Amino acid sequence: MAKQLASRVTTLSPSTTLAITAKAKEMKESGIDVIGLGAGEPDYNTPDHILEAAWRSMKEGKTKYTPSGGLPALKDAVIEKLKNDQGIAYSRSEVMIGIGAKHVLYTLFQTILNPMDEVIVPAPYWVSYPEQIKLAGGEPVVVQATKEAEFKVTAAQIEQAITPKTKALILNSPGNPTGMVYTEDELEKIAEVCKVQDIWIISDEIYEKLVYGTAKHVSIATLSDDAKQRTFIINGVSKSHSMTGWRIGFIAGDEEVVKAMTNLASHSTSNPVTTSQYAAIEAYNGSQDAVEMMRKDFGSRLERIYPQVQAIPGFHVVKPQGAFYLLPDVSEAITHTGYDDVDAFAKALLEEANVAVIPGTGFGSAETIRLSYATSIDLLEEAVRRIDTFVKEKWND
Template identity: 70%
Template sequence: MKPQLANRVHTLTPSTTLAITAKAKDLKEQGIDVIGLGAGEPDYNTPQNILDAALKSMNEGKTKYTPAGGLPALKKAVIDKLQRDQELSYEPSEILVGIGAKHVLYTFFQVFLNELDEVIIPIPYWVSYPEQVKLAGGVPVYIEGTAKQQYKITAQQIKSAITDKTRAIILNSPSNPSGMIYSETELQEIALVCKEANIWIISDEIYEKLIYGDAQHVSIAQVSDDAKERTIIINGVSKSHSMTGWRIGYAAGNKQIIKAMTDLASHSTSNPATTSQYAAIEAYTGTQDAVEEMRAAFESRLEIIFPKVTAIPGFKVLKPQGAFYLLPDVSEAARMTGYVSVDAFVEAILTEANVAVIPGSGFGAPSTIRLSYATSLDLLEAAVARIDSFVRSKWQEDLL
């Protein structure tokens, strides 16, 4: 019997990321030496002090249900972290702890959006933003941040895109996939437009601890009292503390929204995993040495690998300021090697050069690919060498 699925499921766009990942897995199972540069998670284990805290909590019998919105001690740890890092003050009623930042974001859209409400999404975007908006009945409105703009959008672009149906805008800084960071001045200008139009701001700050060079992370909630009032911060321990599998994220902001999110969580998830919450308490209250060690390692890899990627014919890439991704425009390389699209180019790199990268089409930027440097330097250098050799071997001067 063929099931009749809910209409909302048919709005979802198939994931190009998952398609490439599945094909890479098949090749590996055939014994082919595939190097994967698609990782969206640190290649470090969770720090030992966090592992110890999790085990201690289990041995002490802390394995039962917790409040739906998170343990009071974890909410306090989040509040202290926001005060320490961003000088932002919140109350427990303004904090929700959930099952990873992704599900916290999903919960927000479910309680916030009505049918056909519009949400402004900058391009390039993280793949789940538009899908979550659509699942909540909303309409994604895209604004392109070009390479000339460092893949960021401007206040004027936002102002031009606002309609009477606009409810919110999503900002992701540092960005996945570009690694770019909005400056304080840029955020001030955006916040002013949002104030004038009376729209909300969702600030995804999951990569805030992975910052390089002279760059600085500023939360848009810091730029003014009004910005703080209309901003929902989304963050968590996944990237900062290499805890992707523990699934702990949080939202900070308006208490009415947080209450609605908590009420929904009480009927959908009961509570975040108890052991994971105790691990997260240690992540935020314990030593941060491992966080800095990991950040420094990513920066070191970036400094080594960036010039090598830049040297690949037809690759145009901006140096990221944060996260752990490169987003080169490879449209010229794809064209000069005879491929009709970057997606086809990516598939050829996988099947012929045995390197898995993510096509930018999944991020709304079809001329690009995303390369993750959250893997060992040896593998990174080998992968880039394979791609370079592949491009040079297929380059056709007569296509100029």
């Protein structure tokens, strides 16, 4: 019997990040000395006090179902975190816990989008934004940011992209894959456009704790009562507390939407993983020393590795202000090394130089590659040395 897939999945593009990471792992397992700069996760283990809280919860028998929208105690921890870090107040009914920020975003799009609703997506973007929008029947409207504008879109660009079908704008600051951080002034102008045009703002703040130098993370929800009412804050413990595998994220925003999302989750996931929720409670309520230690270390790695990447022939890098990625424009290097495009260039780096990077095509940025510096400085410097050697050996004027 011939089996036909649902049309909603046949148009999906696989996650470039996960595909490259899987290929690099396969090569490593076969004995090849591959350095992976692809994965978007801290290279630290989860802090001990969080591990101990999870173990304690299991020993105490806290292994059963929880409410679909998350444990009340975890919602309270999120509310306290938002009060302390952003200075804004939410109630339990305005917060939902999900299985990672990715699941929360997916559930939000499924809840607010009708067929052909449009969502403005600044590019370069995280790979899953357009795919999740399409899965919900919506249309991603890509607005291209330039390296001259530090990979940040302007309020004027957003206003120009809005149509009667526009339902929402998604913002990611600090950004993946760019590492760029929107200033308060930039966000105020964007918030005003969204107010006038009456559209939702989806603020992905998962890299909030990883900001360097003089940059400051500002949540657009803090700028006015109107901005708070139309903004959904998306965040979680994955990046801030090195808990990527625990899969705990949250949304804070409009009560009616959060209630509908919780109803949807009750028929899809039942509840977030119970043990992970107790770990997340400790992550938010316990010591934040490890969070700051990681931030400082990533900042130190950035200062070491940025000039080395910038020095590679044909690489042009805007220095990031947050997250743990570099996004060099490698179009000149591609031209002089004889490759057709960035995908072929990245493939050759993996197979010949044994360095795994993510081609920018998956981020809507076909002239770039993403390098994650969430690995040891020794491996980072060796990876850059290999890339530099690869480019110089193949360079053809």
